[in-house]
Ligand SMILES: Nc1ncnc2c1ncn2[C@@H]1O[C@H](COP(=O)(O)OP(=O)(O)O)[C@@H](O)[C@H]1O
């Protein structure tokens with residue numbers, strides 16, 4: 001950050017330039033108190049010793065990470081082998097979140113494209129319609145979804161009623177139910193950034209491509225998609241990251257065996273059965289992974305930018 | 310120009326409506342193969358709409374368009390052997406200049422190396438070989454314009470559509486590009502349909518011009534034809550500079566209408582249409598077809614007084630106030646100074662018309 005040096009005969013812009021570090025203070029304070037401090041606390045807690053009825057003992061320990069990654073037998077005296085339980089939960093979380101993101105992309109992209117190609121006056125209305133369901137609390141929406149997906153819920157009733165299937169199909173308590181739940185929870189986060197970038201897209205580029213004998217599909221792949229990629233990437237991140245740490249959809253729609261990392265963490269802080277350092281350690285692993293993914297994306301974006309600029 | 314006079318594009322009774330607004334009203338015209346054809350008219354008259362209908366971006370509300378004899382209503386843009394140079398160029402920003410030019414060739418099924426080689430040749434033609442690996446954003450407006458041209462020409466379309474391609478360029482560059490475009494058209498033999506609102510540009514470049522106004526075709530003909538024999542007031546006024554005089558028809562003799570201007574002035578003009586005695590009509594005379602003298606040369610000399618001479622390089626423009634009448638603009642080319650006289654402001658003069666210079670216009 002450049003320091004503010006007083007300049008003689010400064011313009012208004014110079015004045016603000018000098019004041020800039022101070023103007024940014026509230027933002028830094030906010031970030032510090034609400035983002036950095038909690039992460040730091042989590043980091044500290046993940047290296048403390050657990051107290052049996054929840055809470056911690058202020059004594060340094062790596063037991064939480066050890067428990068996450070290694071198996072030392074029931075009594076902790078065997079030679080360590082890799083503990084697959086939590087890695088498997090992690091892996092499942094990534095898979096579920098990735099699938100939900102893909103579903104959101106497949107549904108969200110055409111939706112965003114549709115809205116962005118409506119007459120300008122109607123677009124705000126379409127955006128508003130998309131966001132209406134999200135004025136309802138996430139918990140209530142997820143519970144409603146559970147109701148919809150039940151064996152004798154409306155969806156199965158409808159499918160059986162129309163004769164498409166003979167018996168209700170089990171959707172609830174499957175991986176697919178969780179994916180549906182995550183997809184539905186975060187769909188607007190996919191639609192809105194893509195909509196914003198498609199709206200800025202210069203459609204005469206598509207016309208130029210068609211004029212030069214490109215089919216609709218080739219035009220989409222080679223002209224439109226590269227132009228709106230920043231919006232697509234933003235949408236994918238905004239759906240993937242919260243899906244990865246989500247616990248409502250897996251808990252309510254997935255049942256006990258479709259556990260995700262969010263639920264694992266949540267349980268460590270609930271009631272007396274929890275293990276705070278372990279929960280904090282799992283959060284740190286999750287955070288680290290998300291940060292690595294974001295860095296990879298950012299690097300790629302920067303490289304693509306350099307190519308265009 | 311073509312000797313076979315094969316028709317490349319045939320527009321028959323084309324109508325375009327947006328809701329209850331009629332952007333194009335029953336336009337019919339034929340464009341010959343190998344022709345430099347210009348759609349000329351003021352902004353909003355429907356030039357782009359007609360061009361977009363030919364390219365396939367707009368549907369024809371009524372009527373039909375034929376390409377070398379085939380109706381093309383059902384052909385989507387990517388199936389029409391027609392390419393467009395867009396007004397805003399519409400270059401693909403994420404591709405290099407070379408890839409932009411190669412795009413159409415690749416889409417037509419040529420291999421990547423082959424299409425890149427041909428694109429390289431195209432860039433040579435527009436003198437941009439050194440910029441092949443740049444992105445469009447790194448080029449100047451004039452260079453982008455040439456890339457757009459190369460990109461549209463590369464697939465060797467049967468017809469090239471150009472929508473005001475030069476309007477964003479400064480005057481000098483525009484003049485140079487006009488020549489370049491004209492040469493390119495001659496060399497390639499591709500039919501050019503060129504859109505402009507600049508009548509001078511249209512006159513310089515075109516084999517034939519279609520003058521449009523308010524969604525309707527006003528006149529179609531060779532550049533010279535349109536300039537010398539405008540069909541109506543709009544065309545006379547829009548193309549070049551003209552003196553438009555409101556007159557009353559007194560007598561019709563040998564296809565000439567002898568008219569009075571008021572103030573005792575008499576002048577006559579040829580008309581393609583039937584005229585009625587006593588009708589109020591307009592006579593159009595180009596300023597360069599007028600000359601001044603100090604004595605009447607025939608019965609129709611218009612008496613007046615010189616108000617002002619304006620020197621403009623290649624010619625001198627003289628404003629003459631007719632006695633008890635309107636004023637006239639007289640233009641004398643510097644190369645004509647031998648047989649045409651210039652008078653000092655304040656001099657009493659007679660303004661005379663060259664043979665067949667006056668045109669009678671009914672509307
Ligand atoms: N998509 C559209 N919807 C409604 N009106 C349009 C549309 N496109 C063009 N117009 C109208 O049609 C008329 C002709 O437009 P255009 O062909 O672009 O004129 P030009 O190219 O001669 O300037 C204009 O009045 C314009 O406002």
Ligand SMILES: [Mg+2]
Nearest residue numbers: 353356357358
């Ligand atoms: Mg236009």
